[in-house]
Amino acid sequence: MGDAEREAALRLALDRLALAQHFAHGPGDERRFPEPALTPHDALRARLGPLFPGLGLYDAVLESTEHLGEPELGIGDALDDLIDIARELEGVLLRWESTSEADALWHLRFGFDSHWGKHLRSLQLYLHRRAR
Structure with missing residues (x-):
């Protein structure tokens, strides 16, 4: 698979992940x-x-x-975005395997809302621009 095909596959995977997080609902797990x-x-x-x-x-x-009209600008790093998303999802997978489904689903949704969701959206926009 070439670089362009790999980036196209990543765009699709990010779209699917963005959709999937909408269905990650659960009461959480009160255990620590x-x-x-x-x-x-x-x-x-x-x-x-x-x-x-x-x-x-x-x-x-x-x-x-x-x-509005006074944006605070910074510099993003697309590879760092991907790494942050991967690490967050690794944590969800490890929770799924070793704690509970409720714990994993709660962390998936919380992580999206508080951290990796912005990385995902920023990376999607960056990849969209590159694909034009």
């Missing part, structure tokens, strides 16, 4: 579980970087709803 041991960020960068060599930096609006 230890945090799962995730793959280190650098190890994922070493693994994913060669698969997506075209992913780079992009201009990002950090907050788009506070002061």
